[in-house]
Amino acid sequence: MAQGILIVVNQEGGRVRRVAYEMLSLAQRLAPGQVTALTFGDGADATREGLARHGADQVVLLSQPAYQRYSSDGFAKAVEKVVETVDPEALFFPATAWGRDLAPRVAGLLGAGLASDCTEIYSRDDGRLGAVRPIYAGKVHARVAIDSPRQIFSLRPNIQAVTESGRAGGLVAVDPGLDASTFQAVVTEVQQSQGGQLELTEADIIVSGGRGVKAPDNFKVLGELADAMGAALGSSRPVADEGWVPHSYHIGQTGKVVSPTVYVAVGISGAIQHVAGISGSKYIVAINNDAEAPIFKAANYGVVGDLFQVVPALAEAVREIKKDA
Amino acid sequence: MKTLVLVKQVPDTATKIRLNPGDTAIQTDGIKWVINPYDEFAIEESLRLKEKFGGEVVVVSLGPSRVEEAIRQALAMGADRAIHLLTDAELDSAGAARALARACQDEGYDLILTGKQAVDDDQAQVGSLLAVELGLPQVTVVLKLEIDPDAKHIRAERELEGASEFVELPMPAVVTAQRGMNDPRYPTLPNIMKAKKKEVKSIPVDSLGVSTDLWVRVEELTLPPERPAAKILTGDPADAARELARLLHEEAKVI
Ligand SMILES: Cc1cc2nc3c(=O)[nH]c(=O)nc-3n(C[C@H](O)[C@H](O)[C@H](O)COP(=O)(O)OP(=O)(O)OC[C@H]3O[C@@H](n4cnc5c(N)ncnc54)[C@H](O)[C@@H]3O)c2cc1C
Ligand SMILES: Nc1ncnc2c1ncn2[C@@H]1O[C@H](COP(=O)(O)O)[C@@H](O)[C@H]1O
Numbered sequence: 001m002a003q004g005i006l007i008v009v010n011q012e013g014g015r016v017r018r019v020a021y022e023m024l025s026l027a028q029r030l031a032p033g034q035v036t037a038l039t040f041g042d043g044a045d046a047t048r049e050g051l052a053r054h055g056a057d058q059v060v061l062l063s064q065p066a067y068q069r070y071s072s073d074g075f076a077k078a079v080e081k082v083v084e085t086v087d088p089e090a091l092f093f094p095a096t097a098w099g100r101d102l103a104p105r106v107a108g109l110l111g112a113g114l115a116s117d118c119t120e121i122y123s124r125d126d127g128r129l130g131a132v133r134p135i136y137a138g139k140v141h142a143r144v145a146i147d148s149p150r151q152i153f154s155l156r157p158n159i160q161a162v163t164e165s166g167r168a169g170g171l172v173a174v175d176p177g178l179d180a181s182t183f184q185a186v187v188t189e190v191q192q193s194q195g196g197q198l199e200l201t202e203a204d205i206i207v208s209g210g211r212g213v214k215a216p217d218n219f220k221v222l223g224e225l226a227d228a229m230g231a232a233l234g235s236s237r238p239v240a241d242e243g244w245v246p247h248s249y250h251i252g253q254t255g256k257v258v259s260p261t262v263y264v265a266v267g268i269s270g271a272i273q274h275v276a277g278i279s280g281s282k283y284i285v286a287i288n289n290d291a292e293a294p295i296f297k298a299a300n301y302g303v304v305g306d307l308f309q310v311v312p313a314l315a316e317a318v319r320e321i322k323k324d325a
Numbered sequence: 326m327k328t329l330v331l332v333k334q335v336p337d338t339a340t341k342i343r344l345n346p347g348d349t350a351i352q353t354d355g356i357k358w359v360i361n362p363y364d365e366f367a368i369e370e371s372l373r374l375k376e377k378f379g380g381e382v383v384v385v386s387l388g389p390s391r392v393e394e395a396i397r398q399a400l401a402m403g404a405d406r407a408i409h410l411l412t413d414a415e416l417d418s419a420g421a422a423r424a425l426a427r428a429c430q431d432e433g434y435d436l437i438l439t440g441k442q443a444v445d446d447d448q449a450q451v452g453s454l455l456a457v458e459l460g461l462p463q464v465t466v467v468l469k470l471e472i473d474p475d476a477k478h479i480r481a482e483r484e485l486e487g488a489s490e491f492v493e494l495p496m497p498a499v500v501t502a503q504r505g506m507n508d509p510r511y512p513t514l515p516n517i518m519k520a521k522k523k524e525v526k527s528i529p530v531d532s533l534g535v536s537t538d539l540w541v542r543v544e545e546l547t548l549p550p551e552r553p554a555a556k557i558l559t560g561d562p563a564d565a566a567r568e569l570a571r572l573l574h575e576e577a578k579v580i
Binding site (some may be wrong): 016038072073097100101103104105109115116117131134135142145148184186190191192202204247248253257263271273276285297299300303305306311313314316317318321322 | 336337338339340341342344351362365417418421422444445446447448449450452453454456457458462463464465466480483484485486487488489490491492493495496498504505513529537538539540541542543544545546547548549551552553555556558559562563565567569570572573574577
């Protein structure tokens, strides 16, 4: 009978994203039986120790040459083969660009229901899993059940705690026996975007600017605060549309949905589409010179004032505190 | 080249969501319905492909009768005709994909374009599920699409965290559109008039013979917990900034 959870993650150069450990930690807390981690490609072997430490009872490492380059259809077939061997009752994927591409493909092949981008996964009284997923970009939370025999979830990064449980991480050898020349959609090139800025969906602190910042150059002021706080930079949509910052900064219902510990909204009015995308933040801080700005209704802390005075002073105060710490 | 473009009608993003206790769907009275924003990029891209390579753009949309408004709008942007899969039932992604796949199969295609995600359910699944149903390759969250119809070859740039990924694949395929792919056009008045006469073929989902059993079932919808009233600081900016830093350090313990 199907039991346990299969966690499907990607790795680059022997390193997995933190969300892999978040999923393993969560899986161990749910204690459904064996927790298996699956990863792909050159360097997969180097991930074994970390995966085991964070809760993988066993690992499947598809380091065969066929899996050096990502292919959505090829990798989905490989996962299908691993599922035949491991027979898990549930699969977890990260709700990252990679996981959100692969998970529905696997769901289609397995004929199983998928709940995307979950913020909570829990054990139900009937012994199955349930999940909470934000919909309408976070304006609503949906509690969902999956009624197909196998259950698939993708988990939003940056929400679950990471714990170490020191499992064995025993090797399960699986050769899906696939020929890479039959893979149809194949990645041929990856270009890192310049800046090397922290990924917003994984950032612990975000400093975000809106039209109140007034000009692209003024983002330097925010950059200084971000440096002081160890934060990533984000923005409202109009600012990205204007080209003041890269498109990847755009946060909200039609941009990135983020869930940092602290979100600092600077010169952002707090339109419903923007607030939807930040509602998962633990603390929201608003800096705005209009006391009536709707962002203050969404915030935990607010400063009514001119950002060009408040932000540099805040950067200075944060540096002071960090110096003393 | 024949492109099918999948269009979902969703509540306008400015909608404030209302729920009654125990609801498993949102209150829809008074809602303004629009084309899913990501589907506008898919429509625009399919129109550009037609302008470049010739052929036809067919809209496929599944939903209740109100969906026809979104369909007419897509036709006003320039699509040639449409298929409306009619149902009042709330399907899950898999059910919707099965129904849409059947209609696509019957219609025939060189390419299928969808949005990367519907901004109501935020599942981001239907494109991929449709691809599996039809035995097609996929490329999702696409920023840039290059097509060679003679070689039946696609090269696409898709968005990753802090990077771009280039994917090559054969046609036919399913491509899901991300913001940034293009700037969708606005329908002109003459085109709005023309759209009224374009063909919309209505097909009841029940007649398709596909299972619409739910695999993913909503048990409860709730509004997110409200934040406690904000602590608002006013007055001298330097003092307010220092006090904010202190609160973040001592109360929230985040710096
Ligand atoms: C379909 C659709 C989807 C959308 N999706 C998104 C989305 O995903 N994300 C998003 O952000 N928006 C989105 N929008 C746009 C949204 O409706 C708002 O227009 C936008 O969020 C406003 O951006 P803003 O707050 O930067 O600018 P504004 O609304 O212009 O606000 C600027 C703020 O800066 C303040 N300010 C000015 N000067 C100063 C100063 N010196 N010091 C301090 N404060 C100052 C002002 O008081 C004001 O509150 C969408 C809109 C539509 C129609
Ligand atoms: N009911 C529908 N009718 C037509 N297209 C749909 C429907 N549902 C989803 N789609 C398409 O699939 C994409 C992804 O939707 P989803 O998987 O629901 O996030 C949308 O952007 C649409 O292009």
